[in-house]
Amino acid sequence: MIVPDSVQGVHPMEGTALGPNAGDGRGSIRLADVSAGYEGEAVLTDVSLDIDPGQFVCIEGPSGAGKTTLLRLLYGSLKPRTGVAVVDGVDLGQLRPRHVARFRRRLGCVFQSYELLPHLTTLENVLLPLQLAQMDISRPGDRAVDALDQVGLVDKMDSMPAELSCGQQQRVAIARAIAHEPSILLADEPTGNLDRVATADVMRAFEAFNDQGGTVVMATHDEHLRDRYARRVLRIQPQAA
Amino acid sequence: MRVLRRVLGWIPVWPFVYVVSLVGYSWRWQRRRLGVWFVTVVAIGAVLSVATTVQLLVWLGERSLSGQLRDASEMQVFLEDSATADQQAALRARLAALPGVTAVTYRSKAQAQARATHDPQLSALAGASEGNPFPASFVLQLSEPRVAAEVLDTARGDPAVDPSIPASYTAAQARRLSTALAAMQVLTWGLDLVALGVGALVALALLRSEIRARREELRILVLVGVPRLVIRVPLLVQALSVAVVASLAAVGCLLLVGQHVVPAVDQSLPFLRLGSPRWAFTTLSVGTIAASCLALLPCALLVRLPR
Numbered sequence: 001m002i003v004p005d006s007v008q009g010v011h012p013m014e015g016t017a018l019g020p021n022a023g024d025g026r027g028s029i030r031l032a033d034v035s036a037g038y039e040g041e042a043v044l045t046d047v048s049l050d051i052d053p054g055q056f057v058c059i060e061g062p063s064g065a066g067k068t069t070l071l072r073l074l075y076g077s078l079k080p081r082t083g084v085a086v087v088d089g090v091d092l093g094q095l096r097p098r099h100v101a102r103f104r105r106r107l108g109c110v111f112q113s114y115e116l117l118p119h120l121t122t123l124e125n126v127l128l129p130l131q132l133a134q135m136d137i138s139r140p141g142d143r144a145v146d147a148l149d150q151v152g153l154v155d156k157m158d159s160m161p162a163e164l165s166c167g168q169q170q171r172v173a174i175a176r177a178i179a180h181e182p183s184i185l186l187a188d189e190p191t192g193n194l195d196r197v198a199t200a201d202v203m204r205a206f207e208a209f210n211d212q213g214g215t216v217v218m219a220t221h222d223e224h225l226r227d228r229y230a231r232r233v234l235r236i237q238p239q240a241a
Numbered sequence: 242m243r244v245l246r247r248v249l250g251w252i253p254v255w256p257f258v259y260v261v262s263l264v265g266y267s268w269r270w271q272r273r274r275l276g277v278w279f280v281t282v283v284a285i286g287a288v289l290s291v292a293t294t295v296q297l298l299v300w301l302g303e304r305s306l307s308g309q310l311r312d313a314s315e316m317q318v319f320l321e322d323s324a325t326a327d328q329q330a331a332l333r334a335r336l337a338a339l340p341g342v343t344a345v346t347y348r349s350k351a352q353a354q355a356r357a358t359h360d361p362q363l364s365a366l367a368g369a370s371e372g373n374p375f376p377a378s379f380v381l382q383l384s385e386p387r388v389a390a391e392v393l394d395t396a397r398g399d400p401a402v403d404p405s406i407p408a409s410y411t412a413a414q415a416r417r418l419s420t421a422l423a424a425m426q427v428l429t430w431g432l433d434l435v436a437l438g439v440g441a442l443v444a445l446a447l448l449r450s451e452i453r454a455r456r457e458e459l460r461i462l463v464l465v466g467v468p469r470l471v472i473r474v475p476l477l478v479q480a481l482s483v484a485v486v487a488s489l490a491a492v493g494c495l496l497l498v499g500q501h502v503v504p505a506v507d508q509s510l511p512f513l514r515l516g517s518p519r520w521a522f523t524t525l526s527v528g529t530i531a532a533s534c535l536a537l538l539p540c541a542l543l544v545r546l547p548r
Contacts, residue, residue, distance in 0.1 A: 115461045
């Protein structure tokens with residue numbers, strides 16, 4: 001069961017399939033009575049929430065409450081079973097499988113385990129998705145360097161991930177997530193494996209993205225982070241048996 | 242020059258940059274696992290080499306058989322010495338009307354004897370006989386040996402036909418030749434399919450192992466929104482490179498067999514009449530490259546990518 005601290009009235013948005021007109025609602029997230037889960041198991045039921053562009057939202061809750069499921073839903077990995085879910089102007093219920101990749105290119109995503117490619121350098125890790133996914137992006141090399149500069153790792157661009165600290169690896173993952181200038185950044189326990197100093201570095205990168213108008217949705221169970229950085233908190237409680 | 246510059250200005254640069262990035266990524270993909278790629282090429286190349294070599298020999302054998310079949314397609318209906326001109330004309334008309342008989346020509350006793358003197362098996366008989374033991378005949382060109390049965394049915398009992406030996410060969414012999422030719426053709430096609438099937442299976446195993454080895458990387462690429470088709474490009478490149486290089490190895494083997502083995506076989510076993518393999522070599526080479534590409538490319542599309 002998800003109990004957001006502020007269940008707001010859901011804006012009745014017209015379902016917009018991913019297409020040329022999917023630009024309305026950039027940076028916003030709207031869920032109305034959404035249920036989602038895995039085979040035979042409903043993890044989220046009747047969730048309604050409304051996140052405006054530019055917000056910094058923390059989703060908190062104990063393990064198994066459905067934080068990751070919610071992020072997977074927002075990221076297009078799960079389809080809503082019921083209700084309406086509109087992310088960045090895209091109605092996820094009407095999102096066709098062949099459009100999922102295009103939808104994901106509108107977002108940035110950061111994972112707890114960094115998900116860097118170990119055989120590529122820092123720069124290549126940021127550059128490769130830009131080159132392969134963002135087909136019509138101009139000067140991808142410059143974009144990648146800029147993104148690394150934003151997270152303070154431009155001097156490490158030739159290093160391999162194994163040569164970096166955990167915090168630096170996560171910042172590379174953030175650089176990769178923001179290099180294509182998404183309007184929404186989703187982060188699933190991004191500091192779960194980091195110490196205090198590294199956590200502060202990573203959070204500064206998130207703050208910088210948010211200061212530039214980007215929406216940040218971060219799942220965490222760290223109360224300190226919630227209190228220090230979040231401008232809004234959504235609390236998820238495990239579903240009653 | 243200004244027009245050219247303006248035209249070039251309209252052409253977007255990103256498709257070229259994108260293609261270069263894609264090729265670079267494909268190469269990077271391939272480079273790290275060249276060992277596996279090489280082993281697969283050797284395995285598929287060996288399969289294709291054996292298949293094409295056997296196929297070359299089967300094709301040459303089939304051609305030799307076809308030549309013999311063409312000879313067999315010339316069937317003679319032997320005429321009774323006492324047959325009148327009217328009887329012969331009536332028989333000729335009936336034979337010419339049969340479906341599958343493409344031509345009927347008359348061969349007189351004198352012509353038959355003249356031919357026999359040049360035939361190594363009949364020349365002794367021609368020299369030993371006082372008179373002319375060779376009968377006059379109608380020489381029929383048959384579209385295929387199976388027609389011989391109908392010819393024999395028509396000729397049997399005709400007053401113009403020699404009742405003891407009506408024709409140059411029997412319907413059963415014709416059937417056996419026909420069956421042998423069909424079997425050779427089936428064998429050739431069967432070998433083609435088996436070789437391509439084995440090659441495709443080996444390639445599929447390679448591509449699946451590639452996917453397994455790089456599952457983590459592919460999962461990350463899927464997560465960051467790389468189109469699935471783009472993720473498949475290195476697999477397609479890999480399948481294509483395996484198909485082309487393995488086929489070229491098979492073509493090299495074929496060249497070796499065609500230049501050295503076939504002439505040696507022809508020299509030591511001349512009755513096989515294998516002849517020059519040039520036509521078969523060209524056909525088999527092009528066919529092998531095209532067929533292996535067609536067989537392996539779908540493998541790259543069949544392997545499942547992580548979700």
